[in-house]
Amino acid sequence: MAYFLGLLAALVAFWLGNSGHYKPLMLGFGGISVLLTMILAYRLDIIDREGAPYVRLPQLLKYYPWLAVEVVKSNWIVIRACLRADLDITPTLAKVKTTCKSDLAKVTFANSITMTPGTVTVEIEGDKLLVHGLYENNTEPEGFIEMDTRCAAACDPKEMR
Template sequence: MGYFLGLIVVLGALWLGLSGMFKPLLLTLSVISIVISILLAARLNTVDREGVPYARAPNLFLYWGWLVIEIFKANWPVIRACVSADLDINPALVKVKTRCESDLAKTIFANSITLTPGTVTVEVEGDKLLVHALFEESATPDAFTEMDERSWRAADGRQAGKTTQVKA
């Protein structure tokens, strides 16, 4: 029930924030659209811990802040390669093993790789991702370790009732 209430609040706030309209007709239509969305989500069984990750919101916002900085840092080599007279790239494909367990965490990790300039996630199969990178020297599996760890921590790492221990 808490997931449904959270979803109603978020959808209502999103609608008000994006529209900024407070006319009775539009408010009535927004309530109708939110009710329809909630009914469809319930029918599709998508309102669960993974589909409505409000408890993870602080961790996800911290991760997004870190990711924005990493995206800006990754822009410089790509810009230099594009602006230079000779196209100084050495493309490579690399398989990256992830510790992410849930589909949400794998999606966050794969999308983060794709958002970072110079890299694209080509395929996700089990706990391995196939990544295409513009620069072979920066396409080692170890280059993605910090992003993998942070995306795992943001989505899977602090689940309610679970403790995580790393074995040496």
């Protein structure tokens, strides 16, 4: 029941924050959309710890600022590559093993890699991710260990690690 109420509160806050409309008709549309979403989530039996966004908020509030710094650092590398007269990139594919257990953690890790300029997650297969990078030395599997560890700490429940 706590997950249900938490998801309801999160959806209402998300809708109100993104819509910016507080007239009765728009609030009615928002209420209907939240109600339909809650009914679908209940029918699909996806209201659980993994689907509750508020449970991981403290861990994610530590992870995303770190990720933002990593994105800025990678931006400089890509900007330098774009501004050089000679294109010195060495595109490569690498298999990266993850310690993330839940699907949410794996997808968050894959999206974090993709958000970082110069790298793209091409495929997730089990506990391995196929990553394409602009530079071979920036796509080494060892370079993703810290991101993987931080992502697992932020997204995986403690009992899964």
